[in-house]
Amino acid sequence: GDSVTQMEGPVTLSEEAFLTINCTYTATGYPSLFWYVQYPGEGLQLLLKATKADDKGSNKGFEATYRKETTSFHLEKGSVQVSDSAVYFCALNQAGTALIFGKGTTLSVSS
Amino acid sequence: NAGVTQTPKFQVLKTGQSMTLQCAQDMNHNSMYWYRQDPGMGLRLIYYSASEGTTDKGEVPNGYNVSRLNKREFSLRLESAAPSQTSVYFCASSESQSYYGYTFGSGTRLTVV
Numbered sequence: 001g002d003s004v005t006q007m008e009g010p011v012t013l014s015e016e017a018f019l020t021i022n023c024t025y026t027a028t029g030y031p032s033l034f035w036y037v038q039y040p041g042e043g044l045q046l047l048l049k050a051t052k053a054d055d056k057g058s059n060k061g062f063e064a065t066y067r068k069e070t071t072s073f074h075l076e077k078g079s080v081q082v083s084d085s086a087v088y089f090c091a092l093n094q095a096g097t098a099l100i101f102g103k104g105t106t107l108s109v110s111s
Numbered sequence: 112n113a114g115v116t117q118t119p120k121f122q123v124l125k126t127g128q129s130m131t132l133q134c135a136q137d138m139n140h141n142s143m144y145w146y147r148q149d150p151g152m153g154l155r156l157i158y159y160s161a162s163e164g165t166t167d168k169g170e171v172p173n174g175y176n177v178s179r180l181n182k183r184e185f186s187l188r189l190e191s192a193a194p195s196q197t198s199v200y201f202c203a204s205s206e207s208q209s210y211y212g213y214t215f216g217s218g219t220r221l222t223v224v
Contacts, residue, residue, distance in 0.1 A: 043115075043201055043215035044154075089153065093192055096161075098144055098169060099203075099213060103153035 002027040006090050013080055013109050021075040021105045023064075024089035031092040033057075033066055033073040033101070038087040042090035047088070049083075080109045113137055117202050117216035124192045124223045132219050134188040134202030134224045143185035144213065145169075145177060147198040154201065160185055161207075193221045 007022040025031065032051045036044040048057030054066035062077045073090060090102040118133045136143065141162045144152040146169075156169030158177040166177050174196060176188045185204075191197060199220050203213040 036215075043217045044203075044213075045215070046212040049212055078188075098156050098159045100156075101154040103151060 002031065002092060002094065002097075002100050004092055004102035005091050006088075006105050006106070008103075010106040010108055012040070015082055015109055016079045017038075019075070019077040019080045019084075019107065019111075021088055021090075021107070023073045023075065023102060025071050025073065025090075025092050026089055027051050027092055027094065030068075031094045033064070034088040034090060034093075035062070035064055035073070035075050035093040036101075038089065038104070040086070044089060080107070082109050082111050085109045086096050115202055115204055115214050115216035117200075117219050120217070121220050122222070123171055124221065126193060126208060126223060128192050129188070129190050130192065130221075132200055132202075132221075133184070134186065134200075134216060135184045136214070137183065138203040138206075138214065139182070139202060140180070140204035140214070142207055144203045144205075145175075145181065145185070145187045146203065148201060148218075149198050154173045157187065157200075159162075177194065179195075192221075194223045197223045199222060 003026045034049045035047040037047045038044045042061045048059040050057040050066035056065045064075045087104045089104045093099045115136045144159040145157040160179040161165045163182045202216045205213045
């Protein structure tokens, strides 16, 4: 079945460092891809999405490009802030199915 | 504020007790979902309702039942709680199952002792 694999954390960075969180997927057909973020004690919030190959999703300085040839959707940010500390989830869905999540990657940013 | 509301936020149960987790959304969404979040496991789908009047099993449905009471409300019931059901439960909704992303509630932290 469909699945999502994320790099294991935690990822620990200093403020203003470059961030990459790797995400690869296995799916039949043409899924939509998402990144969600969960701040401590809260529910998940949609961070960005891409619905077809080569689409780039972006929000709050974060970006991810849908790469069908490598089945990847890596999350990047050029300069992280302490406020970006959270758990990040990569997810996919296809028509008629519910979202499938990766296991999540914890990001900790120190000043 | 518009969104998904879950109650209660915290609950402690004894093994064998029953309870219902409530979820309501005010965005006129058609689809609703229940997930559980466990350390190192990500979010796993328990049940979902693609539209009012329908429900389907997800990845981990054993020990749970659901009711789509109307378009707004989707409840999750534990008939006989077990320690393995200790988890954080999230309800979510979406316009449809495809492409739009979900809106999540803030979660219910359940401990079964």
